[in-house]
Amino acid sequence: MTNLALFDLDHTLIPTDSDHEWGRFIVKLGIVDAETYLRDIDRFYADYKRGQLDIHAYLETILAPLAHRPRAQLAAWHEQFMHEVIKPALTPVALELVRKHQEAGDLCCIVTATNEFITRPIADAFGVEMLIACEVETTDGQPHSPFTGRGTGTPSYREGKIVRVESWLASLGKTWADFEHSYFYSDSHNDIPLLEKVTDPIATNPDATLLAHAQAKGWRIFDLFQPS
Numbered sequence: 430m431t432n433l434a435l436f437d438l439d440h441t442l443i444p445t446d447s448d449h450e451w452g453r454f455i456v457k458l459g460i461v462d463a464e465t466y467l468r469d470i471d472r473f474y475a476d477y478k479r480g481q482l483d484i485h486a487y488l489e490t491i492l493a494p495l496a497h498r499p500r501a502q503l504a505a506w507h508e509q510f511m512h513e514v515i516k517p518a519l520t521p522v523a524l525e526l527v528r529k530h531q532e533a534g535d536l537c538c539i540v541t542a543t544n545e546f547i548t549r550p551i552a553d554a555f556g557v558e559m560l561i562a563c564e565v566e567t568t569d570g571q572p573h574s575p576f577t578g579r580g581t582g583t584p585s586y587r588e589g590k591i592v593r594v595e596s597w598l599a600s601l602g603k604t605w606a607d608f609e610h611s612y613f614y615s616d617s618h619n620d621i622p623l624l625e626k627v628t629d630p631i632a633t634n635p636d637a638t639l640l641a642h643a644q645a646k647g648w649r650i651f652d653l654f655q656p657s
Contacts, residue, residue: 433608434530435594435623436557437615438541438548441633442523444654447515447551448491448543449474454510461494477542478636480619484563484589488544488580492565495546496578503546503576511550519554523653527555530612540594540613540623542586546576561585561593590623614653618642 439446452470456463469490476482495503530537538559539552545562552560566581567574585593598604605611611627613620618638624630632643632650643650 431608432530432533432535433605433611433627434527434535434537435611435613435627436527436537436539437613437617437620437633438539438551439543440616441614441653442527442539442555443515443518443551444520444634445514445518446474446543447547450514451510451547452491454514455494455506458506460506466490466494477619480638482586482619484542484584484586485580488563488584489578492544492546492576492580493578495565495576497568497575500573500575507546507550511554515551516554520654524555526614526653527557531556535612536608538594538597540585540590542584542590542619544580559597561590561597587619588622590620591626594623615639624648 436442439448449470452466455461456466473482473487473490527537537557538561539548539555539557540561541548543562544565545560546565548562549560563580563584563586564582566577566579568577583589583592605626610629612629612631613624613627614631614633615624616632616634616636616639618636621639621642624632630643630648632639632648633653635643635650640650
């Protein structure tokens with residue numbers, strides 16, 4: 430029986446927050462007003478860490494700078510972002526963790542609350558084809574058309590991650606019961622709903638709230654970036 434391996438992204442597979450770093454990157458490029466935008470993304474990031482993020486308001490803010498810009502320009506900026514920010518943060522131990530599950534024949538998926546524009550190239554860098562991320566609306570619903578600056582569909586945040594994973598599995602004709610083991614690696618207490626759903630929850634570089642929860646539940650805990 431094939432196993433299922435799910436991975437959170439930010440502070441789990443990479444030791445940074447790609448959404449927050451993208452915000453700082455576009456401030457550096459001069460695309461947005463620095464003072465206002467940095468204040469907003471810092472406030473939302475603090476809300477996220479407290480488990481109080483309004484995901485819809487956040488998406489409106491983080492996606493607005495993408496609206497109606499040529500996709501070729503956005504792709505060029507993202508390539509620069511990958512080169513300057515993300516690729517230097519990739520670690521051999523994280524790449525090896527994903528590769529280990531792939532070589533075992535596990536069905537692998539990155540499940541993140543960060544939007545798909547930011548995370549699709551990062552998932553590609555890990556060699557993971559299946560990505561569940563917050564979806565970005567386009568002007569005519571076609572994948573390569575200009576963005577509207579709004580999200581669409583069910584955000585893959587907290588319980589929304591369960592909804593999105595189960596929808597994906599259903600599209601494959603599968604349910605949780607089809608897997609002997611289902612793994613989920615995450616650092617965040619916001620992911621406790623999905624961690625509770627799998628057979629093998631793994632608190633990875635956990636925040637303080639998740640660490641306490643994992644210890645109480647007897648879950649596996651490890652620091653991906655400082656392996657013992």
